Amino acid sequence: MATAMYLEQYLDSLETLPFELQRNFQLMRQLDQRSEDLKVDIDEMTESYVSEAKSLPPNDRVKKIKKIQESYAKCREFADDKVQLAMQTYEMVDKHIRRLDSDLARFEADLKEKSIQDAAGTSKVESETTLNDKRGRGRKKGRVASDDESKSSKKKQKTVESLLSVPLSSAYQSCTDVLDMPVDPNEPTYCLCHQVSYGEMIGCDNQDCPIEWFHFGCVNLTSKPKGKWYCPKCREDRDRKKK
Template sequence: MRARALDDAMDAEGGACAALVREVMDAAAADGGGDGLSATSSSAALKAMRARAVSELETRAKTMRALADARVATVQGAYDAVDEAITKLDRDLAVFEEAVRARDRSYDDLAVRNVGALGDADAASPASGGFVGSGAYDAPMANPNEPTYCICQQVSFGEMIACENDDCPIEWYHFACVGLSVKNKVKGKWICPTCKKRESSRR
């Protein structure tokens, strides 16, 4: 809006200057010759008119220069604001993308990070035996009253498998957390990584 107003003001000043020049030239033609703006104009009245016109033209020229400077400053200010907004958007986008990558890495490396970093846990068993769930691995919304299992310390969900070591502190594990898959189910006895490590250390 400010830039448009400045443009309109400059157009008005330019139109006023053109009208003033035409007025002096018309007066000179009526006076008997000359362009009215040169020093050779003979009529005293025309000379006075010329002097006033030159003074007004100089004033209007200064006004137009000031308007032009303001117009440039307005455009530069708008450009700087847009550039700053784009720079901030780029920074925010970079932070967001890094957060997404970090989250994806944490999901992909869940089993690797958790195996070998087990704490003591209460032995508990889901309601059903053997393999549990439909094969979905998305964890459900946690119920604070529901028991947790596995090295990830989450509630029962998806495919799970029980460690067949009677002394296992955790007992039940999610397939994904111990590197198993629905297509590659364990045949026979399965011992969790923690119990395997304990058995190896006793030998």
């Protein structure tokens, strides 16, 4: 019954996952297609500019170059959006994996608790049966149980009580350990906080940035800013070079 309960709850949580994954993959495919179409347009605009540059007035040259640059910036935005979708998809799947690990640990703790309770119940029945047999034999012989038999009975009862006191603490400890599971040490870390990827993140436009990706909250962002964005360290380096 316990197995069926855990399995049913987990399958219910997975009900919407295929549709969410399909939606994200379709969006990534659309972004890919837009990016490829835009690259074709950029190639055509570049060829046109190269062939006509000498005959174009300065103002028209500037306009064409600016249009090519805007197309490149749009292409970069498509790529950033695709990375964000990929990270969201990873977190979506990882969330269900963590829940599965947690449910497995709880199920294992329940099994241990049940086995200890069954063992305690069996010991109690055996001790009571043995005690009743001894009392029956004592009555047949016209005597009561001796002090040694009484001590033995009390000792067995204490053993049963100690067995019954084990499951709750051990089961709770097992569940707590899994709910506080450490992050996979092989998973790469990012940002100023040196944590794994989660939520919305933004990439530094400095190609030599040692960190590259940052969580919105860690750099005081609520939405993606327009134009190029540099992390605090790279911004400080750029300002120092300008001086």
